[in-house]
Amino acid sequence: MRPYRGRVWLAVATALALVLAGAGLRMAGAQPGGTLVLGLDQEPPTLDPHASPSAVTYQIIASVTENLLFKGPDGKLGPWLAESWTTSRDGRSVTFKLRRDVKFHDGTPFNADAVKFNFDRIVDPKFKAGGARAQLAGYAGAKVLDEFTVQVSFETPYAPFLTYAAAGTLSIVSPKAVRETGDLVHTRPVGTGPFMIKDYVAKDHTTMVRNPAYARKAPGSEHAGPPPLEAVVWKFIPEAGTRVTTLESGETQGVYAVPAQSLPRLEKNPAIRIEKAPWPGVPRIWLLNVTRPPLDDVKVRRAINYAVDREAFLATVFKGTALKASSPLTAVMLDDPSLRQAYPFDQARARALLAEAGWQPGGDGLRSKAGQRLEIVLNAIEYGGGPDPTAQLIQSSLHEVGIDVKIKAQARPPWYEDNYRCATHGPVMFLRATDPDGVFSLFHSSLVGANFNWSCVKNAKLDGLLEQGRRESDAAKRRAIYLSIAQLALDEALTVPLVDELSVWAFRTGVQSVKYNFNAYPILGDATLRR
């Protein structure tokens, strides 16, 4: 009786120990599984990569749809859905050799026909394309050479194409799903990636789940096979304070667009880790409308560049979330001492230039010339809680040297309209682009009255350089061209580069192995969640 009872207790104890050990393992290990909940600052207008005009789309689908090529944080191009690629000698076409082992989430095979279908879809005039359309500028067609070889051609040599082939905008979706599900593509794009979109609840969240059939090793990833995470929930939480609070309470395990004022508090929290990655493209920049007096005078434009105190931006609204900008391209795109030294903060020089241009200070410190006050209208977007804070910083910086800045705060549609009509002294904007060719849309004369030549500049030399940059495929020569473009833009003071923004994420420390692509979007194929 007794020994028997003893054995029972022993068995119970052993079982208990095993359970406890198991639980212990569960708690300590970064073993597969779990649902990662992330908070985003905005809801995407659509998840269809070809229809979206907005960066937030690609942030979400970076691990859902895949591209022909991959561009990592080092800026180098590598294979992804294409195993290799060759550019024709005239630079007008690229031939891609595709992987043979790829299937879409709906089970249909990925092949040359699918690539052709995707690119044809983007340029189809009946399709309302987003940013993808401009990236296929001059697209002449795609030719299916065999089941896994496709040749994409352009009317003129088009060097930026390879970079764009690695950007989410030109990622590949299932032709079958597009044909059969109609508008569902907007909320449920079907790709080939390690995650699949499962549901989409407007104004609330979208969920993506592990693709169990994913057997490859994605570029930028360290393992082959399906991702460790079971699911990722992207919650849309526009109010910055609320978003940060959900992270602190554990309701989310990661939040994007951490506001500068919350950074110090989060940095002190041992349960939270901050990750920053620089945005590629055009920095937060003021495009000076060179056609509207007094900004038709280059001296006034240069004076403004000397007068704007960029450090003030970095000390306040962008504290810890940006770096000083020095050219129309962010430093990850193009960096050179000549750009950084172009316009130091120098109020004395600004005042001298304004005086030289005939603007003399009056009794109230503001300048005027022949009875005309030195007044500048800055076009700003009204975000509900007042205009972009950068507008107020510019206003106060320029007030110091005697320029009266009026902020025209308005909703997006009239804001765009004013930019197209060159009706103000220009807007503050930014552009996410992975190729330096992004500045083409900023400065080419054909884009006055369209997106985004809002400096309204028509300069033959600049046009020539921008076109040359599109044709040139040699990396060193391209860099030289874009350096000349940036220097010319600075010399003519067409813009006021303000800050290079960083993509700022805050994660709970249990979230590990989040990687980023060149776009600064997180890649979640390797990510794990420790509970």
Added chain:
Amino acid sequence: MARRLARHRGALVGIVVLAVLAVLALAAPWLSPRDPIRTAPRAALQAPGGAYWLGSDQLGRDVASRVLHGARISLTVGLISVSIAVGLGAPIGLVSGFYGGRLDALIMRVIDVLLAFPGILLALAIVSVLTPGLTNVMLAVGLSAVPTYARLVRATVLSARENLYVEAARALGSRDPAILRRDILPNVVAPLVVTATLGLGTAILAAAALSFLGLGSQPPQPEWGRMLSEGRDYLREAWWISTFPGLGIMLTVLGMNLLGDGLRDVLDPRLEV
């Protein structure tokens, strides 16, 4: 009347609060420690006390100076809006009530339609059409309150014109304008003053709400509603940016309401329950 008002505790508190606010508003340029629109990025988000009595905001502007200058804006906006409302509403009500008939029916139906909208919604619609700005906010808040005053004056006129002395004046051969001025208008003044005082508070609140939504004052104007809205994102880190302008709005509206209630008690004994 003044003595009765002075004995009314609520009204007295209201008067004191408003008097202090008015003095602060008038003397803001001299009382303010700093330029209310000048930014000082390196001194952003300073806590109250020390160099900044009420702290500094996200751009390093002095909250105390901004709140003081904000009082000027809010009081001006309140006074002008209510003047517009009374200036338009009272004559409409007077004419409508005195002449009656078809004219009255027509005017009152239009007023009924306008009254069907909540005031703030009407003001929002007007500002959206007129483009945002402080002047247009005053116009919008004023116009949206016109129906209230027209109704009030008309009702008073309707009962006043039935008085025997009006009939007597008419029998003596007085003309309409004279009757309106001498015999009817005095009846209207008391309820109008009470309503207008209470209306001041409402107008200030409405203007602040419109500015909060970005439709009112334009930066860098230190308007309370706008300050409240700009500080909203900083509540956890810098509560003082929105708290002080919020207190400003609260105290002003409270003062107006206390005074308005007091005036009503004193001027309109029938309402004293």
